[in-house]
Amino acid sequence: DTAVSQTPKYLVTQMGNDKSIKCEQNLGHDTMYWYKQDSKKFLKIMFSYNNKELIINETVPNRFSPKSPDKAHLNLHINSLELGDSAVYFCASSPALTGAAFFGQGTRLTVV
Amino acid sequence: AQSVSQHNHHVILSEAASLELGCNYSYGGTVNLFWYVQYPGQHLQLLLKYFSGDPLVKGIKGFEAEFIKSKFSFNLRKPSVQWSDTAEYFCAVIISGTYKYIFGTGTRLKVLA
Numbered sequence A: 001d002t003a004v005s006q007t008p009k010y011l012v013t014q015m016g017n018d019k020s021i022k023c024e025q026n027l028g029h030d031t032m033y034w035y036k037q038d039s040k041k042f043l044k045i046m047f048s049y050n051n052k053e054l055i056i057n058e059t060v061p062n063r064f065s066p067k068s069p070d071k072a073h074l075n076l077h078i079n080s081l082e083l084g085d086s087a088v089y090f091c092a093s094s095p096a097l098t099g100a101a102f103f104g105q106g107t108r109l110t111v112v
Numbered sequence B: 001a002q003s004v005s006q007h008n009h010h011v012i013l014s015e016a017a018s019l020e021l022g023c024n025y026s027y028g029g030t031v032n033l034f035w036y037v038q039y040p041g042q043h044l045q046l047l048l049k050y051f052s053g054d055p056l057v058k059g060i061k062g063f064e065a066e067f068i069k070s071k072f073s074f075n076l077r078k079p080s081v082q083w084s085d086t087a088e089y090f091c092a093v094i095i096s097g098t099y100k101y102i103f104g105t106g107t108r109l110k111v112l113a
Helices: none
Strands: A004-007 A010-013 A019-025 A031-037 A043-050 A053-057 A064-070 A073-078 A087-094 A107-111 B010-014 B019-021 B031-038 B044-050 B056-058 B064-068 B073-078 B087-095 B101-103 B107-112
Touching: A004 A087, A010 A019, A019 A031, A019 A087, A019 A107, A031 A073, A043 A064, A043 A073, A043 B101, A053 A064, A073 A087, B010 B019, B019 B107, B031 B064, B031 B073, B044 B056, B044 B064, B044 B073, B073 B087
Parallel strands: A010 A107, B010 B107
Antiparallel strands: A004 A019, A019 A073, A031 A043, A031 A087, A043 A053, A064 A073, A087 A107, B019 B073, B031 B044, B031 B087, B056 B064, B064 B073, B087 B101, B087 B107
């Protein structure tokens, strides 16, 4: 059983399109995150949710909108995709806001 | 702003060599500390964590880390690396009260067989 699963694993799309990435965790964790990893492997937090409530929203363009329908899911919707959005996006969950994080396999987004 | 520094960006070692990767953070209060490993093409996995207690923490795969509060450091060590340790290593910090993971820029380790 995959603890944190993301779909799709790869996403290639044209500039201007809207796309979504889904994330589900079956660990019973209260906290979920979205991270962006750029081509230099730098990891930056984008959003953090606790019990479906947004806790952290870093300086992310409002083209990015997270949605948490329940504690086990945190989806990421991106409008009007730009070339600079190309990166690997990781979903993660943790048992508490300060606990160790479990990461999904990542979604490699390529905007052409 | 709080930050995490990993000064070694690329490290190349031969098998059986000893490893020490540096991690420093800039915050004077209570922190939780982590090391994660990312094998090529894979997701991040937790190696070890420090919340409190014994500052010498043992993790998986023979890794350990030492928290030195006075130096704001949490260096990762392994006495004898293997080819399979080739990966990217990330130090991370959660500062109490902020609920935000701050990751270092990562250290790329290559172990030569």
